Amino acid sequence: MIDQLIKMIKSTGAPIVVGLDPMMKFVPEHIKKAAFAEKGETLEGAAEAIWLYNKEIIDKIYDLIPAVKPQIAMYEQFGIPGLVTFQKTVQYCKEKGLIVIGDIKRGDIGSTSTAYATAHLGKVQVGSNLCAGFDEDFVTVNPYLGTDGVQPFIDVCKEEKKGLFILVKTSNPSSGEFQDRLIDGKPLYEHVGEQVAAWGEQMIGVNGYSYVGAVVGATYPEQGRILRKVMPKSFILVPGYGAQGASGKDLVHFFDENGLGAIVNSSRGIIAAYQNEKYKSFGAENFADASRQAVIDMIEDINSAFEDAGK
Amino acid sequence: MIDQLIKMIKSTGAPIVVGLDPMMKFVPEHIKKAAFAEKGETLEGAAEAIWLYNKEIIDKIYDLIPAVKPQIAMYEQFGIPGLVTFQKTVQYCKEKGLIVIGDIKRGDIGSTSTAYATAHLGKVQVGSNLCAGFDEDFVTVNPYLGTDGVQPFIDVCKEEKKGLFILVKTSNPSSGEFQDRLIDGKPLYEHVGEQVAAWGEQMIGVNGYSYVGAVVGATYPEQGRILRKVMPKSFILVPGYGAQGASGKDLVHFFDENGLGAIVNSSRGIIAAYQNEKYKSFGAENFADASRQAVIDMIEDINSAFEDAGK
Numbered sequence: 001m002i003d004q005l006i007k008m009i010k011s012t013g014a015p016i017v018v019g020l021d022p023m024m025k026f027v028p029e030h031i032k033k034a035a036f037a038e039k040g041e042t043l044e045g046a047a048e049a050i051w052l053y054n055k056e057i058i059d060k061i062y063d064l065i066p067a068v069k070p071q072i073a074m075y076e077q078f079g080i081p082g083l084v085t086f087q088k089t090v091q092y093c094k095e096k097g098l099i100v101i102g103d104i105k106r107g108d109i110g111s112t113s114t115a116y117a118t119a120h121l122g123k124v125q126v127g128s129n130l131c132a133g134f135d136e137d138f139v140t141v142n143p144y145l146g147t148d149g150v151q152p153f154i155d156v157c158k159e160e161k162k163g164l165f166i167l168v169k170t171s172n173p174s175s176g177e178f179q180d181r182l183i184d185g186k187p188l189y190e191h192v193g194e195q196v197a198a199w200g201e202q203m204i205g206v207n208g209y210s211y212v213g214a215v216v217g218a219t220y221p222e223q224g225r226i227l228r229k230v231m232p233k234s235f236i237l238v239p240g241y242g243a244q245g246a247s248g249k250d251l252v253h254f255f256d257e258n259g260l261g262a263i264v265n266s267s268r269g270i271i272a273a274y275q276n277e278k279y280k281s282f283g284a285e286n287f288a289d290a291s292r293q294a295v296i297d298m299i300e301d302i303n304s305a306f307e308d309a310g311k
Numbered sequence: 312m313i314d315q316l317i318k319m320i321k322s323t324g325a326p327i328v329v330g331l332d333p334m335m336k337f338v339p340e341h342i343k344k345a346a347f348a349e350k351g352e353t354l355e356g357a358a359e360a361i362w363l364y365n366k367e368i369i370d371k372i373y374d375l376i377p378a379v380k381p382q383i384a385m386y387e388q389f390g391i392p393g394l395v396t397f398q399k400t401v402q403y404c405k406e407k408g409l410i411v412i413g414d415i416k417r418g419d420i421g422s423t424s425t426a427y428a429t430a431h432l433g434k435v436q437v438g439s440n441l442c443a444g445f446d447e448d449f450v451t452v453n454p455y456l457g458t459d460g461v462q463p464f465i466d467v468c469k470e471e472k473k474g475l476f477i478l479v480k481t482s483n484p485s486s487g488e489f490q491d492r493l494i495d496g497k498p499l500y501e502h503v504g505e506q507v508a509a510w511g512e513q514m515i516g517v518n519g520y521s522y523v524g525a526v527v528g529a530t531y532p533e534q535g536r537i538l539r540k541v542m543p544k545s546f547i548l549v550p551g552y553g554a555q556g557a558s559g560k561d562l563v564h565f566f567d568e569n570g571l572g573a574i575v576n577s578s579r580g581i582i583a584a585y586q587n588e589k590y591k592s593f594g595a596e597n598f599a600d601a602s603r604q605a606v607i608d609m610i611e612d613i614n615s616a617f618e619d620a621g622k
Binding site: 021023032036043045077078079080087105108110111120126127128143144145149167174175178188191 | 332334335347353354356357382384385387394395398416417419421422423424426427429430431436437438443444454455457460478481482483485486487489490492494499503
């Protein structure tokens with residue numbers, strides 16, 4: 001799956017992933033009105049509104065990008081109907097040819113990690129049948145529980161030829177509280193990065209990159225530069241671009257000399273672009289056109305930063 | 312909710328929680344057969360089997376215990392139908408008067424953590440309505456992302472009078488890989504424990520215990536003794552009893568001098584008791600009676616360890 005991702009990054013010329021993290025405040029009024037008219041001001045109504053909103057954005061941007069990253073929390077908050085929309089979104093994106101990174105940040109131990117991996121990447125045995133639950137292509141994983149939390153995910157990935165992005169240095173302001181603490185003279189995130197590199201050796205794709213990648217926030221470019229070297233074969237999923245404050249020039253160190261090795265996420269900067277001053281002229285009715293323009297501008301921003309950096 | 316938990320621990324005399332972590336291999340053949348006959352060898356069939364299995368166990372043990380802890384991964388692996396069974400299980404346990412600890416180990420940042428907290432402890436605004444997603448009483452949370460990952464959970468807890476258990480030292484063999492690393496002469500888990508104590512100060516119940524508790528594995532009794540002192544006001548949720556190898560005598564240090572301050576989880580030791588040599592005579596048909604006996608024996612084991620320790 002990492003090879004498929006690299007192929008699609010090359011064919012689109014866009015090392016970016018769009019975060020499908022819908023919040024009700026992003027959904028235009030006319031969509032909410034239509035959904036609530038049909039299903040009421042209920043969890044079902046909210047889930048329908050989000051589905052209509054997602055679908056229109058996907059239809060307008062799928063040809064520009066290699067991948068999407070739905071954040072499951074944003075669906076989970078609407079209970080079962082929300083998770084049905086998550087599942088429909090995953091399936092619809094796959095039908096459109098997109099790679100789906102489930103941003104689930106799960107992490108547990110032993111058989112419980114196996115169950116999460118099965119839920120999101122694998123198939124579960126029911127009697128004589130194998131059934132898929134959510135069936136994303138990649139998921140994000142929390143490393144706090146150590147190898148016996150992560151290995152079950154790797155085992156399912158091996159079987160299904162799918163991949164992981166493991167949290168190493170997250171983009172939030174307080175990520176340093178534990179992640180930056182020095183252990184034997186090196187911050188915890190570097191130790192985690194070394195472990196990610198070691199885990200990744202089990203599964204290297206034909207392009208030399210591992211199926212086991214890492215999450216490193218765009219808001220920490222210096223750490224990105226270091227971690228790029230600590231994990232030379234790990235693809236880096238980079239959140240924090242746009243709304244969280246990072247721009248194209250912060251990102252170049254996350255990539256290798258061929259402009260590969262990283263994929264940059266933007267969520268609200270794309271899906272709620274129409275609420276941004278810059279794209280306001282599109283209007284709420286044309287919110288998905290605003291999203292398309294924001295994707296085009298993001299690709300341009302990153303590629304021009306590459307050019308400035310000679311990558 | 313922590314006061315409610317303490318009240319129920321006192322009234323049952325059982326500082327224990329039963330982990331409802333169903334695996335298909337635990338579900339007796341006659342139940343699988345009935346569920347598959349009705350719904351096929353599908354995700355729906357599996358989810359129905361697990362629901363029937365859970366319900367029979369709950370009916371047989373609810374009067375003995377204060378709380379249950381369903382592990383959501385075990386339901387999530389069966390996709391949407393599995394999560395419907397999770398939700399039904401949560402609701403059914405609450406109707407039976409049990410406190411429900413959702414073992415979800417979620418952890419993210421900012422608005423995403425808020426979404427998870429809303430999903431599992433709070434209510435989400437849909438138009439003019441407030442709707443609940445899964446509605447557990449407590450959830451487990453992963454601390455790796457730091458304060459801005461955890462604070463949104465605390466905020467929702469304040470509003471809903473619900474509680475948290477934050478992973479500090481997990482019960483698995485490789486938990487030390489990161490958690491035991493020394494930072495300024497102290498292991499990471501101790502730093503996390505100190506932070507849990509600090510977070511907990513925001514929300515102290517009438518019994519002097521905080522709404523913000525901790526998870527510390529029974530498999531690490533020495534660390535439990537230290538963490539009991541580091542977090543004097545944090546209730547400790549203790550996994551790892553039974554199947555993972557710990558017994559009553561390992562547990563006494565997790566408790567305070569009044570026999571409070573901790574709640575010990577057993578999952579497969581209870582729900583799959585009928586597969587254990589000790590309870591085999593019950594037979595698969597009477598699996599829930601075996602579970603009841605296993606609960607009684609566990610309470611006895613812990614209370615006699617208290618007596619030996621003079622607590």
